[in-house]
Amino acid sequence: MRGQRGAVSMEDDDAESAAERPAKPTEQEVFDILSNRRRRYALYALLRDETATIGSLADQIAAWENECNIGDVTSAERKRVYTALQQSHLPKLERTGLISFDPDSGRVEPTEAVEELDIYLEVVGEEQLSWDQYYLALSAVSAGVVVAVWLGIPPFGSLPPLFWMTVVVALFGVSAAVHNYRSTGLAGAAEPPEVSRQS
Template sequence: MASVQQVDGGGSEPATEVSEDELFEVLANQRRRFAVHLLKREEPDSIAIGDMAEQIAAWENGIETAEITGAERKRVYTALQQSHLPKMDNVGVVDFNKDRGVVEPTPALQNVDLYMDVVEGREIPWSTYYLGISGVAVALTGAVWLDAWPFVLLSDMAWMIAIVVAFTFSAITHKYYTAEMKVGEPEEPPELT
């Protein structure tokens, strides 16, 4: 569970718990994921709901912001104002001031990265990949230990180095991949790249 301190108007600082379920509910909707991406790009600054609606409408339609129509922008603006941003505010990941039309990130927004494992199309999650490579390493170690053919053709040290290289290569690839898919880092949200 992520613990977040929110400051209310009275000056006290009540602790607000943002559960994993609440974060997953926020991230379950594409428009809210796009809003999170925009806010993470703008951190620690606020963003006007109109600017947010304009960029999200452009992403949804696969066009530049200058090309969106008033109807496309209004549709997103209305949904953000009436549904998505109040829900995100209630959970505690944003501070939505409806009167000013401004959205600000909260400290809980930083925890969102911990729950994002973007898997596109037919890709497998990294956790499944590492489980698979660990299984292969165990089977290989067993075959080498039992002196099974053709594993006896290389020394035990060579096989150990091969396993270490496989895990190192996987870790470097994973690090690069997650850096490319980090919410708020690239220009477009990870699901559009």
């Protein structure tokens, strides 16, 4: 009887924790979560290994942070990341419904909500244009070409308008193909974009 009562109590606790966990984080929560590099790295690492432990996450994140292989991570580097994950980052990711974290076993698993974060994860360095800025600039250049062709400004007036229209369409087509190729999303990325640019 006592065992049955204990089982019921455990089921109730699981149901309560599932009810307390939000089904989907708000946009503000997403931006807050992704503002921290270690949390971003944790999400990338989790989608590479959905059966990760806090230890394997600490190893991978420390390797990315120190730009080295996992085997070259020192115990001090690993411990710093491990402690931060355990005390701060993983509990926060769990509270917002992005992961399931079992402190006893150390198991960490992503939830379905993580797959919806792709749109937020385009990380752009200070020296780089974002895609929206790039397309805005490309549109401005295209408008300039149209005006130059319309006014007959050399060399634009010396070639047929169909040629320039083809050039503009080709520019947008190539840009869209490159954008699509590079926007593989979280699950398709081998590593975080910051790490890719560093290597």
